[in-house]
Amino acid sequence: MSDTSYDIIIIGGGPGGYVAAIRAAQLGFKTAVVEKSHLGGICLNWGCIPTKALLRSAEIYHYMEHAKDYGLSASGVGFDINAVIQRSRGVASQLSTGVGFLMKKNKIDVIWGKATLSAPGKLKVEAAENAPKGALGGGDYAAKNIIIATGARPRALPGIEPDKKLIWTYFEALKPDRMPKSLLVMGSGAIGIEFASFYRTLGAEVTVVEVMPQILPVEDHEIAAHVRKRLEKQGMKILTDAKVAGVKKNADSVTATVVTKDGKSQEITADRMISAVGVQGNIEGLGLEALGVKTDRGCIVTDGLGRTNVPGLYAIGDVAGPPMLAHKAEHEGVICVEGIKGLHVHPMDKAKIPGCTYCNPQVASVGLTENKAKEAGRKIRVGRFPFIGNGKAIALGEPEGLVKTIFDAETGELIGAHMVGAEVTELIQGFVVAMNLETTEEDLMHTVFPHPTLSETMHESVLDAYGRVIHT
Known part of the structure; x- marks a missing residue:
């Protein structure tokens, strides 16, 4: 040779x-x-990697801003966007x-x-x-x-192609020339929501426009609704059933014409726009x-x-x-x-391929959503458990979250798991392993989960699907 x-x-x-x-x-x-x-x-x-580094910086900044929630004090909290990058x-x-x-x-x-x-x-x-x-x-x-x-x-929409200055892809969003005061994000998949979360945490006014009825369209509807509520509570503006019909480029900003499903239109001006409509x-x-x-x-x-x-x-x-x-x-x-x-x-x-979104709050899932399972004609049992019922979540100061499990009602097979909350991107692999081993609800209910851990929410969600939940 x-x-x-x-x-x-x-x-x-x-x-x-x-x-x-x-x-x-x-x-x-x-x-x-x-x-x-x-x-x-x-x-x-x-x-994957540099965005997680950015999001980690934003997470630490968020905790520093809320130090008093943990009995701590921090003054003069700020950030250097160039150092973060x-x-x-x-x-x-x-x-x-x-x-x-x-x-x-x-x-x-x-x-x-x-x-x-x-x-x-x-x-x-x-x-x-x-x-x-x-x-x-x-x-x-x-x-x-x-x-x-x-x-x-990155995929580009005709007439709204990124120009690397005013309209960004994830390349430019990772290395902004300066911190924008306002940002319009077109698309609410994992990429769009992660950047929206990062820039909002650092103080930018962020608007997300999504053509589908829910943000994070591939996720379970309950999980997506939870994320939307949390993001809006953080001050993010979210428009669903809406599309960017056109963009006007100004000297140092963009003005987008956004049309909703009912035909109403509005103009939104922002310093920068991120095109996150897939790859x-x-x-x-x-x-x-x-x-x-x-x-x-x-x-x-x-x-x-x-x-x-x-x-x-x-x-x-x-x-x-x-x-x-x-x-x-x-x-x-x-x-x-x-x-x-x-x-x-x-x-x-x-x-059986898990998906993760590293916004705040984190999202993780594997398998069928509740709606997809029903569309497939599956008879299902659904379990839910909120983070507020978990001791570790409360101790961490992260009581908002949800774990949702979906089982085949006839066989007990785990066919879907969906999670939102602190560190769920690290927890989801437990359900992935379970699905690969063709685990049933009985196997999971008989598994001993360590206490106090966030993983106990996974156990309780399984128990809830079969009327045996303990802590709610």
Whole structure:
């Protein structure tokens, strides 16, 4: 095998790509990753990680502002937006460097540049300008197996395209030139609500516009309603069943025309606007058309093991379709590589992929919502437990929250879990494990949860579904 020939080449060094590469190396494959800009992809550099760093700063600031609620005193509380951003970028840089270390540790070649499929099993790479000195770059490469993991980019609406100055994507929202006094957020999915929460906590006047009837449209209706109430209590303005019909750019602000479902319109002026209307897979310019790769609605069509309709060509992560989440991409990468190796693997079960939103309050969920379960014709039992009934939540000063569990009434199978409140993004994995183990209500009711912990709300929610709740 020549220096430019590999067992597996992965196009894209994001969470899906680099995890797939590491697993491939563990299984003995000669492996390379093609990356055009930053190892770690959008997630580590411009998405999941740096946004959590920003939100952590906002959280600490919130606690400092409310020190008296904990019997403490703090004066002169403030923030330096540049320092907040610098910390966030430092966290991202540290993790991206860590991925580079993992590539070296696992003897994975990193080819710096933009890859195009030139023929089955063959790639042409155009060298990247920011390639490290002495690194592999432009040229022709070959592999028995090629995995596409090129991620996604912000979606833009015609006529309301981001300009990086007045209308931002998450890229600009992560590194504002100054702290805006007012902000309009178009879209209330996880990205939109997280940025809305961050900027509102730091004092900006924030308005969120959502075309659907509820914010966080993929979440259970009760959870979304709870979040909306909490955000509005914090001073955020939220318009649902509404759309931004047009935007006028001023010298240093934007004026949006917002039209509601009933046809009424209003103009909202803000310093800056964030377009958070979703993301789309990066499938252009890869040479897919020439090879006859099947796509659908902007994504590469794959089976549950990442295989496309072209032998030896695979796709994982955002380009392989929703949910467009880093942890989904990572798991797909492992499944894909283990399938190539011939190991016995289970196809991806998208019904058991958790979703998390790191606003204040946090939101986490897995499985079917109550409405989706009913639409599917399932007979269900639903349990609920409020944080106000939990000792740890009260001690933390976080008594507002809710855990909701959904069971199949005939089998006792846990088919959905939905949570809002402090640290629920850390709690949800308990329900994810339970669902993967095909746990029933009996198993969960007989499980001993430690006291005092927030996890007891999970237990009580299960008990409530079967008329056995203790603390309400």
